[in-house]
Amino acid sequence: MTFNAQSRFCWLQRKGVRTIRGAEIFLGALQKSGVRYLFGLPGSTEAAILDALAGNSELEYILGLHENVVVGMADGYARASGQVGVANLHTSVGTFNGLANLYNAWRDSSPVMMTVGHKDSRLFTRDGFCVVPSLPEFARQITKWSWQTVHPEEIAGDVYRGVKMATASPSGPVYLAIPEDLLAAEVDKGVPSAEGLSRVHSAVRPGRSALAQAVELLQEARRVVLVAGSEVATSSSTELVAKLAERLAAPVMLEQRKSNTALTFLSDHPNVIGRYAVNSPAIQEADVVFFVGGQVFLDFSYPAQPQVPAGAKLIHLHPSTWQLAKQYPTEVPLVGDVREGLTDLLEAFEGQKIPGETERKRFLVRGQQQPNAPKTKATPSAADPITGEWLAREMQRIFPPETIIVDEAIRTSRPLQAHYGFTVPNTYYKTSGGALGWGMPAALGVALARPKGKVVAVIGDGASLFTIQSLWTAAHHCIPVLTIICNNRKYMAVHSAIETYDGLAVQNEDFIGCTLDSPNIDYVGIAAGFGVPGRRVEQAGNMSTALQMGLKHPGPYVLEVVLEH
Numbered sequence: 001m002t003f004n005a006q007s008r009f010c011w012l013q014r015k016g017v018r019t020i021r022g023a024e025i026f027l028g029a030l031q032k033s034g035v036r037y038l039f040g041l042p043g044s045t046e047a048a049i050l051d052a053l054a055g056n057s058e059l060e061y062i063l064g065l066h067e068n069v070v071v072g073m074a075d076g077y078a079r080a081s082g083q084v085g086v087a088n089l090h091t092s093v094g095t096f097n098g099l100a101n102l103y104n105a106w107r108d109s110s111p112v113m114m115t116v117g118h119k120d121s122r123l124f125t126r127d128g129f130c131v132v133p134s135l136p137e138f139a140r141q142i143t144k145w146s147w148q149t150v151h152p153e154e155i156a157g158d159v160y161r162g163v164k165m166a167t168a169s170p171s172g173p174v175y176l177a178i179p180e181d182l183l184a185a186e187v188d189k190g191v192p193s194a195e196g197l198s199r200v201h202s203a204v205r206p207g208r209s210a211l212a213q214a215v216e217l218l219q220e221a222r223r224v225v226l227v228a229g230s231e232v233a234t235s236s237s238t239e240l241v242a243k244l245a246e247r248l249a250a251p252v253m254l255e256q257r258k259s260n261t262a263l264t265f266l267s268d269h270p271n272v273i274g275r276y277a278v279n280s281p282a283i284q285e286a287d288v289v290f291f292v293g294g295q296v297f298l299d300f301s302y303p304a305q306p307q308v309p310a311g312a313k314l315i316h317l318h319p320s321t322w323q324l325a326k327q328y329p330t331e332v333p334l335v336g337d338v339r340e341g342l343t344d345l346l347e348a349f350e351g352q353k354i355p356g357e358t359e360r361k362r363f364l365v366r367g368q369q370q371p372n373a374p375k376t377k378a379t380p381s382a383a384d385p386i387t388g389e390w391l392a393r394e395m396q397r398i399f400p401p402e403t404i405i406v407d408e409a410i411r412t413s414r415p416l417q418a419h420y421g422f423t424v425p426n427t428y429y430k431t432s433g434g435a436l437g438w439g440m441p442a443a444l445g446v447a448l449a450r451p452k453g454k455v456v457a458v459i460g461d462g463a464s465l466f467t468i469q470s471l472w473t474a475a476h477h478c479i480p481v482l483t484i485i486c487n488n489r490k491y492m493a494v495h496s497a498i499e500t501y502d503g504l505a506v507q508n509e510d511f512i513g514c515t516l517d518s519p520n521i522d523y524v525g526i527a528a529g530f531g532v533p534g535r536r537v538e539q540a541g542n543m544s545t546a547l548q549m550g551l552k553h554p555g556p557y558v559l560e561v562v563l564e565h
Contacts, residue, residue, distance in 0.1 A: 021185065022152040023184065025191050033084065034084075037077060037086070038060070038086055039073045039086065039087045040062070043093075048183040064469070065469035069469055071101035072101045072104075072467060073085070074113075076443060076445025076449070077446070079108070087115065088117070095175075101433075104434075107433035107434070109231075112174075118178065119180060120181045149176065155178060162176045163198040203337035204319065204336045204340070206317065206344065207336075211334065219354065220355075222287060222360055224250040224288045232293045233425065236339065253280070254274070293317060296327060296330075315331060315332040385562070386539070387540075388416065391486070395547060398551065399551065401424050403454050407430040442457075444473060471556065475531035475532050483527075490515055535550070
């Protein structure tokens with residue numbers, strides 16, 4: 001017989017036992033918050049949680065073999081489901097190992113809750129094993145809220161606060177440590193209701209005055225460019241951006257590094273002309289640039305020139321005030337939910353004749369004529385080596401449009417984005433955080449959130465080695481993800497950076513810290529060791545058959561695709 005936390009408490013009361021343990025309250029609060037999966041890697045401090053799980057039929061524990069795998073799975077689940085993704089780790093050392101993917105979640109505003117079973121609170125002043133002076137401080141810089149529970153009766157309340165903070169707009173990760181003595185403590189009350197505690201309606205509408213300013217500016221302008229950011233996709237607003245673009249006869253560009261799911265912005269829509277670039281003729285000619293749900297900007301390196309032309313006025317719609325007017329003067333900052341803001345704008349324009357229609361359309365046509373489409377190389381012969389472009393083109397030809405792609409291909413991301421057409425919303429996931437090891441576990445979380453879809457992870461060989469233990473979790477829990485490892489035998493991004501630096505290493509052809517050969521790494525062999533079958537592909541002519549085989553395989557499968565340098 002199995003129980004959830006509340007029914008177990010009632011059963012115990014009927015038996016004359018009047019208490020419930022803190023760990024059961026913890027699990028019960030998660031259940032009442034709508035949590036289905038608990039992604040975890042336990043240690044001794046989580047014993048009470050594991051014991052409570054043994055009597056719980058409503059929460060499924062998904063075991064990872066490294067903390068970064070666990071947090072990555074929770075992150076992927078959160079992005080694909082829109083719900084909080086919960087990771088449960090082991091005290092201070094587990095926290096440290098999971099911080100890299102927590103950083104990725106923070107960068108992309110993903111609602112992840114990292115929970116930690118900390119050591120007995122009585123050890124805190126004794127400099128005990130795995131004790132640090134303030135564990136929540138390690139996560140505070142990259143979370144919306146970071147806390148340690150101080151009393152067992154507050155466990156449920158802290159869980160509800162964590163879920164509320166993670167999911168409230170703008171969403172983002174939170175951190176909660178619960179000492180093991182509190183998890184084992186007996187409490188003489190059940191799990192309180194989550195109603196009114198774990199969720200708040202946070203889809204704020206932009207202020208009327210700012211909205212009126214935006215409408216006036218968009219009416220006066222003749223050369224408007226819309227820039228669609230990742231919040232467009234996460235707020236399910238792609239169709240609203242399309243309507244606004246059509247209403248204003250405006251070309252649409254995609255946010256720079258933080259493309260994420262924005263790449264699925266109807267990439268075959270005629271108004272979409274490419275990715276944002278300040279030197280684009282459309283941007284240089286624009287009198288108004290409207291950034292919708294994106295960052296302005298997430299710079300990879302210090303820009304050599306301002307990334308907004310001096311003559312353009314900016315409108316920026318984003319749920320976070322931090323992102324507005326952060327780097328460049330903004331004529332109209334619109335604080336609010338992207339979907340709510342776009343809805344209000346479209347209603348304001350309804351029934352109105354937009355001035356300057358002829359000039360607007362001419363500007364759109366000029367933008368559409370810009371040479372943004374990448375040049376496609378000739379079809380290789382069967383024995384030719386595989387390029388990133390050929391891999392993407394074959395994926396495009398074979399995969400159904402609704403296939404879900406999780407991208408951590410690093411250098412191969414460029415040909416993937418250029419040659420694979422994303423036409424179905426919410427079928428592309430990518431992190432802009434920069435901490436490697438996100439893609440493989442994130443794909444597992446995405447697959448659990450969207451079990452009816454086929455998930456394909458496209459991963460760089462270097463990135464795969466950070467969390468390749470994910471394959472064991474895929475096999476153990478039968479999560480049917482196709483993982484394509486793009487093997488170019490290098491940290492190619494590092495190699496390219498050294499080439500750009502153009503110093504002694506280039507002169508001597510001595511690229512230190514880049515190569516992943518001597519010995520070569522057998523990714524198919526590693527996958528087999530974790531219980532996942534796979535195949536190595538080296539020639540262009542074998543790519544089609546291998547992709548079809550991987551797509552049809554009922555369980556997890558690995559394709560090691562050897563790319564030319």
